[in-house]
Amino acid sequence: MAGHLRQRAGVRTSRRGQPIRCPPLPLTAPLPFTGERFTPEIRGAIWYEHWHRYSVVLPAARGRRVLDAACGEGYGSWLLAGSAADVIGVDVDRAAIDHAAGRYQARPNLRYVQASCTALPLVAASIDLIISFETIEHLEAQKDMLAEFRRVLAPGGVLIISSPNKAIYSDEAGSSNEFHVRELMRDELAAMLDTSFPQQAWYGQRVLAHSLLWKEGAGAAPGFELVALAGDRVERLSAPAPPMYFVVVCGAADAALPPLPPFSLFDDGAQSLYRDYQRALLAEKRLYWDEVNAQKIAESRLAELVAAVNDLAQARARIAGLEAELGRSREDPARLAAQLSETRARLAFRESWRGWLRWPIGHARRRFGSSRS
Numbered sequence: 001m002a003g004h005l006r007q008r009a010g011v012r013t014s015r016r017g018q019p020i021r022c023p024p025l026p027l028t029a030p031l032p033f034t035g036e037r038f039t040p041e042i043r044g045a046i047w048y049e050h051w052h053r054y055s056v057v058l059p060a061a062r063g064r065r066v067l068d069a070a071c072g073e074g075y076g077s078w079l080l081a082g083s084a085a086d087v088i089g090v091d092v093d094r095a096a097i098d099h100a101a102g103r104y105q106a107r108p109n110l111r112y113v114q115a116s117c118t119a120l121p122l123v124a125a126s127i128d129l130i131i132s133f134e135t136i137e138h139l140e141a142q143k144d145m146l147a148e149f150r151r152v153l154a155p156g157g158v159l160i161i162s163s164p165n166k167a168i169y170s171d172e173a174g175s176s177n178e179f180h181v182r183e184l185m186r187d188e189l190a191a192m193l194d195t196s197f198p199q200q201a202w203y204g205q206r207v208l209a210h211s212l213l214w215k216e217g218a219g220a221a222p223g224f225e226l227v228a229l230a231g232d233r234v235e236r237l238s239a240p241a242p243p244m245y246f247v248v249v250c251g252a253a254d255a256a257l258p259p260l261p262p263f264s265l266f267d268d269g270a271q272s273l274y275r276d277y278q279r280a281l282l283a284e285k286r287l288y289w290d291e292v293n294a295q296k297i298a299e300s301r302l303a304e305l306v307a308a309v310n311d312l313a314q315a316r317a318r319i320a321g322l323e324a325e326l327g328r329s330r331e332d333p334a335r336l337a338a339q340l341s342e343t344r345a346r347l348a349f350r351e352s353w354r355g356w357l358r359w360p361i362g363h364a365r366r367r368f369g370s371s372r373s
Helices: 045-061 075-080 094-103 142-152 166-172 186-194 272-351 353-372
Strands: 010-013 019-022 065-069 086-091 110-114 127-132 153-164 199-205 226-230 233-237 245-251
Touching: 045 075, 045 127, 045 153, 045 199, 045 245, 045 272, 065 075, 065 142, 075 086, 075 094, 075 110, 086 094, 094 110, 127 142, 142 153, 142 186, 153 166, 186 245
Parallel strands: 065 086, 065 127, 086 110, 127 153
Antiparallel strands: 010 019, 153 245, 199 245, 226 233
């Protein structure tokens, strides 16, 4: 749906097994895409990455005072407000805050505030849970942001933060994100968190394509196995792949960290990412066959052109022969006309009185001349 997002009302489950209902997003004009900031209208892998993070932490927000730091478009704060007691979405961009306040104004326990994550307009110890997804890499003052988070968190409060894994996100890919100020390696992020959030539970996240196999029925026990085929060997893996992002649940030494699922699969219920892959693959196949057909057409036209060139050369040769023959035919009448004119001149001379006089003299000369010889 161009310019709008239509999402079916979903039902998610909390840690206690109680359903958490998520109404559809409001249908309003989208926030313009900057090239970096995610908006719900964008599809593909980025859609899965961002929505999965908010979805998996939703049970941890139940009944808590939540801060969504660098909330951007506001979609995540809106989702959290369906479970939390109170949600504050903070972002430094005024346009994003105005958009979020207009689009998600229907929830009374949700408000948006323009502010920097390094200077939050909140009193100390007023927040139970801080969500900070894909924020830290955009700041130079990363330690200041974490210190500010520690200040506004209640003594037993929890921070759930995500960050790109520089080793995979940039180094392995051989690319850089112009919007990122400083990306972190795993040990760098851990060392930065250790000061204020020594208690940490780490999770990896990455969008992958897998074949899923599961046991059906009410008695199916939760669990998972990661299997990979390497050559002719089947390997059991401890992790699906090197993480593209780290998601860290952390807090002070006395904080009770909410457990996230040890393994979480996320989809939009319509297998959109796989369908995107199918469409891209079909488009690639069509492009391939278009190229093959175009090459065949080009080869056929080239053969036709070569034949036409050969025909033209033969035609030119025939024309040259005809022109030569025509030239010769033009020369013959002129030569015959000259001979005829000369003959007529001789006849006319002989018929004249001079010719009659010269004829006996010439005849005598020829006769007597032959006699002397």
